[in-house]
Amino acid sequence: MANPLKPAERMKIPRQHMPEQNAGERSQNFKEVNLGLSFELAKTEASRCLTCASPKCVDGCPVGVKVKEFVELVLDGKYLDAAAKIREDNILPAVTGRVCPQEEQCEGACVINKKFGSVGIGYLERFVADYERQSGKIGLPAIAPATGKKVAIIGSGPAGLSAAGDLIQRGHAVTVFEALHDIGGVLIYGIPEFRLPKDIVSNEVENMRRMGVQFETDVVVGKTVTVDELLNEEGFSAVLVATGAGLPQFLGVPGENLCGVYSANEFLTRVNLMKAYRTGEFETPIFDCRDKNVAVVGGGNTAMDAIRSAKRLGAKNAYIIYRRSEAEMPARLEEVKHAKEEGIQLLLLNNPVEFIGDDKGWLRAARCLKMELGPADETGRRRPVSIQGSEYELPLDVAIIAVGTSSNPLVQSTTPDIKTRKGGYIEANAETLKTSKPGVFAAGDIVTGGATVILAMGAGRKAAKAINDYLSTGQW
Amino acid sequence: MTARFQIVAAHFLAPDVKLLRITAPRIAKHHKPGQFVIIRVNDTGERIPLTIAESDPAAGTVTIIVQGIGKTTKMLNRLEAGDAIVDVVGPLGKASEIEKFGTCVVIGGGVGTAIAYPTAKGLKQAGNEVITIIGGRNRQLVILEDEIRAFADKVIITTDDGSYGEKGLVIDPLKSMIAAGKKVDYVLAIGPIPMMRAVANVTREFKIKTVVSLNPIMVDGTGMCGGCRVQVAGKSQFACVDGPEFDAHQVDFDILTKRNAMYRDLERKSVERHQCQLEGMVK
Ligand SMILES: Cc1cc2nc3c(=O)[nH]c(=O)nc-3n(C[C@H](O)[C@H](O)[C@H](O)COP(=O)(O)OP(=O)(O)OC[C@H]3O[C@@H](n4cnc5c(N)ncnc54)[C@H](O)[C@@H]3O)c2cc1C
Ligand SMILES: Cc1cc2nc3c(=O)[nH]c(=O)nc-3n(C[C@H](O)[C@H](O)[C@H](O)COP(=O)(O)OP(=O)(O)OC[C@H]3O[C@@H](n4cnc5c(N)ncnc54)[C@H](O)[C@@H]3O)c2cc1C
Ligand code: FES
Numbered sequence: 001m002a003n004p005l006k007p008a009e010r011m012k013i014p015r016q017h018m019p020e021q022n023a024g025e026r027s028q029n030f031k032e033v034n035l036g037l038s039f040e041l042a043k044t045e046a047s048r049c050l051t052c053a054s055p056k057c058v059d060g061c062p063v064g065v066k067v068k069e070f071v072e073l074v075l076d077g078k079y080l081d082a083a084a085k086i087r088e089d090n091i092l093p094a095v096t097g098r099v100c101p102q103e104e105q106c107e108g109a110c111v112i113n114k115k116f117g118s119v120g121i122g123y124l125e126r127f128v129a130d131y132e133r134q135s136g137k138i139g140l141p142a143i144a145p146a147t148g149k150k151v152a153i154i155g156s157g158p159a160g161l162s163a164a165g166d167l168i169q170r171g172h173a174v175t176v177f178e179a180l181h182d183i184g185g186v187l188i189y190g191i192p193e194f195r196l197p198k199d200i201v202s203n204e205v206e207n208m209r210r211m212g213v214q215f216e217t218d219v220v221v222g223k224t225v226t227v228d229e230l231l232n233e234e235g236f237s238a239v240l241v242a243t244g245a246g247l248p249q250f251l252g253v254p255g256e257n258l259c260g261v262y263s264a265n266e267f268l269t270r271v272n273l274m275k276a277y278r279t280g281e282f283e284t285p286i287f288d289c290r291d292k293n294v295a296v297v298g299g300g301n302t303a304m305d306a307i308r309s310a311k312r313l314g315a316k317n318a319y320i321i322y323r324r325s326e327a328e329m330p331a332r333l334e335e336v337k338h339a340k341e342e343g344i345q346l347l348l349l350n351n352p353v354e355f356i357g358d359d360k361g362w363l364r365a366a367r368c369l370k371m372e373l374g375p376a377d378e379t380g381r382r383r384p385v386s387i388q389g390s391e392y393e394l395p396l397d398v399a400i401i402a403v404g405t406s407s408n409p410l411v412q413s414t415t416p417d418i419k420t421r422k423g424g425y426i427e428a429n430a431e432t433l434k435t436s437k438p439g440v441f442a443a444g445d446i447v448t449g450g451a452t453v454i455l456a457m458g459a460g461r462k463a464a465k466a467i468n469d470y471l472s473t474g475q476w
Numbered sequence: 477m478t479a480r481f482q483i484v485a486a487h488f489l490a491p492d493v494k495l496l497r498i499t500a501p502r503i504a505k506h507h508k509p510g511q512f513v514i515i516r517v518n519d520t521g522e523r524i525p526l527t528i529a530e531s532d533p534a535a536g537t538v539t540i541i542v543q544g545i546g547k548t549t550k551m552l553n554r555l556e557a558g559d560a561i562v563d564v565v566g567p568l569g570k571a572s573e574i575e576k577f578g579t580c581v582v583i584g585g586g587v588g589t590a591i592a593y594p595t596a597k598g599l600k601q602a603g604n605e606v607i608t609i610i611g612g613r614n615r616q617l618v619i620l621e622d623e624i625r626a627f628a629d630k631v632i633i634t635t636d637d638g639s640y641g642e643k644g645l646v647i648d649p650l651k652s653m654i655a656a657g658k659k660v661d662y663v664l665a666i667g668p669i670p671m672m673r674a675v676a677n678v679t680r681e682f683k684i685k686t687v688v689s690l691n692p693i694m695v696d697g698t699g700m701c702g703g704c705r706v707q708v709a710g711k712s713q714f715a716c717v718d719g720p721e722f723d724a725h726q727v728d729f730d731i732l733t734k735r736n737a738m739y740r741d742l743e744r745k746s747v748e749r750h751q752c753q754l755e756g757m758v759k
Contacts, residue, residue, distance in 0.1 A: 179698050181516060181523075181563045218565040220698055224502045248702045257707055257731050259738045266701035274522070275697070281521040281545060283694075285742035346664065361734030410698065410717075 003075060007050050015306060017106060018043040027311050027342040030277055031195045034126075042127045045120045046074040052111060057121060059107025060464075063458040065089045067106055067121055074124055082231055084134035086125060092167045094133060094185060094200045097126030099301075100454050101332045111221070118261070133203055140211055142169035149471045152177060152236040154221045154411060157185020159444025159451045160203070161459035162243035164213045166464035172471065174212070175236075177219040179410075185244055187453070189273040190265070192305050192429060195313070196333075198272075222410035226281035231439055236469045238439050241418070242460060243408040247443035251297065254357030255354040260287060260363035264296065264306040264402035271309050286397050290314030295366065295394065296404030297321045297352055299329035304339050306400045313344055318344050319394070323351040323371050323384040347394075349373070352457060353384065355399060365393045405450050415440075425449055433459065438476045441467055477517070480588070484537060486556050489619045490612075492544040493587060494553040495529070501536030503528070503566045509594035510572030513538065514697040516563035517551050525694045528567060529623040533605050538564075541590035541619070542690050548577035568747050569720050573687070578605065578661035579655055581653070582628075583646050583675055585611045585667020586620040589620050590649045591689055592666040602709070604662070605616035607632070609649055611667065616639035623686045647674050665724065684720045685726035688716050692735060707731045 003010065019035040020026070025388075026033050031169065037045065050072045057067040065086055073082035086093045102108070110118030113196040128265045132138055136150035153160045156178040182188050184201040219225060230236045250256050267286070274284035294315040296307040299322035311318040320339070321380045322329060325348050329336060340346070344360040347368075354367040370390035373382035405426040419427045419436035426435055426442040433441045443463040444456035470476065503513060512527045530539040544553040555561070572595040582596040585693060589610050600606045608628045612618040613636045625631050632649045633641025648668070654660060663686040665675035672688040679686040690717040692704040692715050699717040707728035708714050713719060 180566070181566070218563050219502070220565060220568070223567060223698075224506065224565065246700045248700070248704065257705060257712060257735065259735055261700040266695060266703040269695055269701050275520075282520045283746060285522075285746070287741040288739075288742070361731065388665065408698075408700070 003049070003051065003072075005047060010048050010050060011112060011116050013044060013048050015048070015120055016041045016123070018120070018123055023338075023341040023343070026194065027308075030312055032197050033194050033338055035410055036130055037123050037127045039121075042074055042124060043077075045124060046071050049075075049119045050111060050245040056109040056111055057106040057119070060106045061089075062105060062452075062454050063089045063461070065106070065125075070128065071119065071124060074432070079128050079131040080135065080137060082128040086128065088453070090457065091162050092204060092453070095127035095196060095204070096121050096123075096454050096457070097129050098196050099191060099332070101452060102331050103220070110459050122237070131201070131220045138207055139346065140207060141169050143169055144213060145172040146173070147471065148404045149173065149238075150175070151238045151240065151467060151471070152230045152234075153240045154227075155179075155242035155244055155444070155446070156183040156215065157183060157242060157244050157444060157456060158187065159244075161208065161454040162457040162460035163240050163242065163443065163464040163467070164210055165211070166461055167467060168211045168213050169209070169235060169380070170464075170466070172470045173214075175214040175216060176400055177221055177225075178215065178217045180273065182218050183215055183217065186246070188304065189269045190302065192268065192272055192309050194308065201384060207251040207259075220410060221456070223345060224416035227308050227411060227415040227437075227440060240442065240455075240460075240463050240467060241411050241435070241440065241442040241446055242444045242463075243411055243446045244456075245425075246408050247288065247406045248401070249404045249406060251352065251403060253354050255357060255363070256401070258355050258363045259356055259361050260358040260368055260396075260398045262287075262398065262400045264298070264302045264400050265405070267306050267400045268302070268309065271313075275311060276412065284312065286391070288314075289398060291316045292397035293317045293319075294398040294400070295319040295347075295393055295396050295398040296402050298404075299324065299431045300333060300402065300404075301331045301335055302403035304331045306402050307344050308339055308342060310398065310400070311344060315398075319347050320344060321347045321350045321366070321368065321394075323349065324381065325349055325373060328381050349384065351384065352394075352399070353391075355396075356393070363396055363399055365395045368392055368394050368400055405423075405448070407446055417444075423449065431462070433463040434476070439470075479562045481515075483555055483557055486559075489541065490616050490692075492553065493590075493617070493619055494544070495539060496555065497537050498538045498561070498564055500538050500566075501533075503564065504531040504533045504536050504538050507531040507538060507567040508571035509574065509598040511567035511569050512695065512697075512720065513540065513564050513566035514568060515540075515552070515561060517548060517555075517561050519562060520643035521551070521562070522639070523563070523571045523697070524550050524693055525568070525691075525697055527594075527689075529590050529593055536688045538566075538621065541587065546743050546754075550747070560716065565697065569716055570718070571665075572598060572721055574602050577685070579607065579659060580604045580662040580664065581607045581609065581650060581660050583609045583611070583650065583663065583665040583667070583671075585665075585671040586613070587619070588665075588667030588686060588689075589618075589624075591618055592664060593624065595664060596624065597627055599664075600629075600664075605629050607653070609634065609646045609719045610641075611635070611646035611671070612648075613637065645674070645676050646671060647671050650675065651678055654678070654682060654684075661683045663687070663724075664689075667717070669726055669729055669736070672724065672727075673729040676727070678727075680725050687721050688724040688727060689720045690722060690727065690732060691720070692732060695737065711758055
């Protein structure tokens with residue numbers, strides 16, 4: 001059914017708002033912030049689409065989700081078909097609908113974006129994915145007859161999961177090896193419940209189990225078993241390395257080893273993976289943030305997740321310390337907006353140069369400098385420079401460092417014939433994702449450095465295709 | 477999640493110190509002395525590190541020796557053969573540096589003796605003269621004496637209260653040995669932080685290569701969180717991947733002591749809660 005509204009009429013409809021828990025309430029619980037569109041809102045939002053002849057949104061999507069087609073299906077009330085349409089290109093729509101930086105991708109490219117605000121593509125994606133999950137009618141795809149070939153996937157983040165989903169459909173036996181005790185990579189240990197409920201991830205994992213994917217947790221490849229053993233002794237014909245970029249970076253300033261200074265990874269792992277926020281039920285401790293001053297250093301999604309978690313754990317003052325201005329923050333727009341609504345204080349153009357402790361070794365304050373933006377650096381962002389004499393002390397009980405991560409090295413260090421480049425990231429062919437070692441492919445953050453869920457997922461699917469070609473032809 | 481890791485043998489070595497043998501074939505196959513596992517007892521449990529005291533690749537088992545000092549270790553110590561735990565991951569950390577050094581003095585304090593045991597054995601197999609000093613607060617807390625006597629060239633025992641062996645601290649026999657002119661080429665000291673610090677202080681002036689195994693608080697054990705960072709030679713190192721063994725003369729023991737006390741109040745509460753639950757179960 002075509003949209004009965006004329007384009008001019010469609011453009012008059014304002015972008016619909018995502019219903020959300022109010023800020024005061026949600027900043028005290030870990031329940032999801034966004035509540036999801038109603039049928040009504042979804043239809044209205046879908047009716048804003050101009051159904052462009054050559055849709056820019058599709059070009060804007062790193063994996064080319066057929067946005068226009070799925071939005072039209074929403075308008076027709078064919079939600080399951082809409083979900084199936086997305087799944088042709090994106091197997092984790094309930095996840096990406098929540099965490100993609102849409103403003104830089106599909107929505108950023110939408111033709112009505114500048115003037116009227118883009119179609120809420122992310123909201124709609126989430127809507128159909130949730131509808132599909134709640135209907136219990138996720139159509140599991142057909143599985144090709146068994147090929148007798150085994151594929152090992154190392155790492156269960158979005159790259160590994162998406163590759164596993166594709167390869168199992170091609171009839172290969174797929175085992176995913178994960179170092180941690182739970183499946184999902186950053187989706188499970190990094191991104192908090194209030195942004196991505198863990199049920200959504202485990203639901204996807206459950207679907208894959210039903211399709212026949214084997215998951216082995218507690219296996220650190222490089223330590224528990226090596227890539228060569230997988231290939232030569234355990235009968236795997238191909239290996240995909242999808243180990244991510246999970247190693248925390250610190251600032252390298254004095255006082256970083258004081259009690260109360262965490263990496264964002266540690267803080268978020270304790271909160272999310274170990275469920276430290278459910279004191280009394282789970283054993284892992286976390287710093288008691290109640291009525292304390294907590295700051296996160298950094299401006300990305302990780303920083304927002306950490307500080308909003310601290311706020312929910314009861315922090316009195318919750319700061320983001322970022323050395324550039326708000327415009328340069330790499331976090332998703334929605335996260336910054338939500339954070340501000342929840343009372344997070346942004347200390348922009350600030351930079352900590354030292355952490356100061358008390359006599360028992362506990363953090364007491366951060367010595368900070370004020371910054372200003374100088375000329376642009378090689379990445380095109382204006383470089384922050386410190387202002388002379390601007391030093392001051394910010395009283396703090398907890399400081400969380402979220403200034404980026406680096407490659408997980410354990411596979412590379414024990415498989416020297418996998419070539420790496422600077423920073424220990426794996427060199428892989430852009431199209432086939434083949435590494436220098438025959439039979440071994442690599443995808444996701446371990447190749448690109450810290451990126452996004454959708455890019456990791458897209459890479460996983462590319463790798464799956466190349467692995468399938470390799471297994472069917474035997475040609476490296 | 478089902479508990480996959482079967483306990484095949486369990487017995488006490490001393491009050492509150494229990495040996496557990498667990499089926500984990502891949503870990504048994506790759507283990508080298510000095511490495512550890514991270515375990516989780518059940519789905520709500522904490523991840524804690526424990527050294528692999530011994531492994532049997534043929535049987536596919538690893539042995540851990542656990543001192544019950546808090547919630548998780550006490551839970552572990554109540555398990556028996558036939559029980560199972562949800563997670564065992566490893567072998568983690570770097571293997572001990574085992575070479576022919578000459579004369580090695582291996583010092584174990586309390587449960588540190590269990591951590592030092594596989595490395596001491598490895599040092600002997602590498603052709604070193606191995607002198608072992610086992611310390612405990614009292615006779616009951618001296619563990620693994622027979623197992624160590626089976627390979628060591630000499631075993632010295634010290635107890636704080638003199639109830640067994642020499643009365644005093646583990647550093648006393650070390651000092652007298654050095655004073656008597658014994659040439660010591662390598663010292664490995666594993667135990668409570670004050671003990672390791674004291675050993676480092678003794679050997680520093682004689683420039684004897686001394687290694688300690690550090691026990692910071694860990695979460696993942698794979699280098700992913702940085703919670704286990706220790707300061708060595710003025711630089712941050714992650715004990716789970718860069719260690720756990722480090723040059724004793726370069727370790728900042730102060731920072732380690734402070735960081736290890738980070739959750740003391742919360743841990744105490746956890747034990748209290750746990751005891752209430754236990755008593756509740758008995759009633
Ligand atoms: C806190 C946080 C918030 C984020 N928010 C967003 C967001 O809102 N939107 C967005 O698009 N992106 C976000 N990102 C980035 C995104 O999550 C990553 O780009 C993406 O998860 C990368 O996927 P991956 O599969 O390559 O690796 P990962 O998700 O990192 O998964 C790698 C997995 O491999 C495992 N592993 C590592 N080494 C081994 C080994 N030797 N053996 C076995 N297993 C191993 C790890 O334990 C992990 O589970 C965020 C990242 C973080 C940390
Ligand atoms: C590399 C390494 C090897 C170890 N090997 C052994 C061993 O073979 N046998 C043995 O009995 N003990 C060993 N330990 C110590 C053991 O991990 C702790 O005793 C245990 O974690 C205490 O947990 P709990 O819940 O019982 O006690 P809690 O009451 O929670 O804690 C008591 C103390 O244990 C330490 N601790 C607590 N949580 C952790 C954690 N997640 N990681 C590390 N330390 C923690 C802290 O110093 C704390 O103050 C080792 C530690 C490390 C780092
Ligand atoms: S325990 Fe997390 S990095 Fe060492």
